[in-house]
Amino acid sequence: MPELMAPSTRLHAAWLEAHREWGPGVHEDGFGLLPTDEVVSELGFARWVARLTAENGVEGCTYRWIVEGDRVVGGIALRHSFTEFVRNAGHIGYGIRPSARRRGLATWALRRILDEARARGMGRVLIVCAADNVASAKTIERRGGTLEGIRDTELGPARRYWVLLTEQGG
Numbered sequence: 001m002p003e004l005m006a007p008s009t010r011l012h013a014a015w016l017e018a019h020r021e022w023g024p025g026v027h028e029d030g031f032g033l034l035p036t037d038e039v040v041s042e043l044g045f046a047r048w049v050a051r052l053t054a055e056n057g058v059e060g061c062t063y064r065w066i067v068e069g070d071r072v073v074g075g076i077a078l079r080h081s082f083t084e085f086v087r088n089a090g091h092i093g094y095g096i097r098p099s100a101r102r103r104g105l106a107t108w109a110l111r112r113i114l115d116e117a118r119a120r121g122m123g124r125v126l127i128v129c130a131a132d133n134v135a136s137a138k139t140i141e142r143r144g145g146t147l148e149g150i151r152d153t154e155l156g157p158a159r160r161y162w163v164l165l166t167e168q169g170g
Contacts (some may be wrong), residue, residue, distance in 0.1 A: 001070050001156030002066055002073065002105060002109070002149075003047065003066075003067055003068075004065070004066060004076070004112050005067050005068075006064065006066050006111070007048075007051065007063050008049065008065075009042070009045060010074055011065065011067070011070075012042060012045045014070055014071055014072045014117060015039070015045075015065070015072045016039070017054055017071075017072070018073070018074075018097045019039065019101075020074040020098050021098055021099060022095075022098070028075060028095045028097075028131065029075070029077075029094055029095035030075035030076040030093045030095045031063070031075040031077070031095070032051075032055070032061065032063050032077055032137070033048070033053050037051075038150065041133065045116065048128055050164040052087060054106070057080075057145050058109045059080060059081045059083075060079075060080055060098055061077050061078065061080060062078040062080070062113075062116060063075065063076075063080075064076050064109070064112075064113065065108050067102055067148075070075075072083055072097075073105060074095055074096055074097060074109065075094065076092065076094040076095075076101060076109045077093045078090070078091060078092055078115050078117055079091045079093075080109065080120060082126075085142065087126075088128070088154075089095045090125070090128035090160075091122070091125035091126050092110070092113060092117075092127045094106055094109060094110060094113075094129040094147075104137070106139045107139050107142050110127075110140070111143055112137060112147075114165065115132075117154050119163055122161050122165055123165055124164045124165055125162070125163050125165065126148075126160060126162055127140050127161045127162075127163060128147055128153075128159065128160050128161070129158050129159050130155070130157070130158055130159070131150050131156070131157035131158055132157075133159075137161075140161045140163070141161070142162060144163050144164065145162065145163050146161060146162050146163070146164075147159060147160070147161055148162055150162040162170045
């Protein structure tokens with residue numbers, strides 16, 4: 001049974017295993033990983049986890065790792081305010097490691113983070129995915145996403161969805 005957990009140094013080895021599976025680069029959506037983060041050493045990983053934890057303020061971001069047992073299978077992030085970054089990337093970003101995909105984990109995690117957004121008093125959230133990412137588009141649509149349209153971005157065409165956070169929505 002999966003669970004959403006706050007980032008933890010206890011999961012260093014498990015997180016590194018997931019990171020290696022994704023391959024080189026900083027592309028694990030939902031983890032808040034920056035090119036300047038050093039996550040291999042225990043000290044660097046602890047600094048990164050501390051930064052993620054510190055960002056959990058009103059204007060910041062809530063990071064959660066999707067964990068099954070002792071295995072990190074993905075990450076999801078909820079950005080709390082509508083900044084310029086959010087205007088382009090969305091309030092929510094998520095990613096599932098390749099070996100854990102096609103099991104409904106993203107839909108499961110998205111439902112839970114939408115509950116968090118609702119609890120924070122957010123009325124609606126923007127979720128953006130690559131225009132050719134059919135799996136992510138279906139995930140967003142399953143959670144009530146309404147397509148605003150497709151826009152060109154720095155990373156290529158992207159679908160933009162809004163999810164209303166009412167009693168019935170999301």
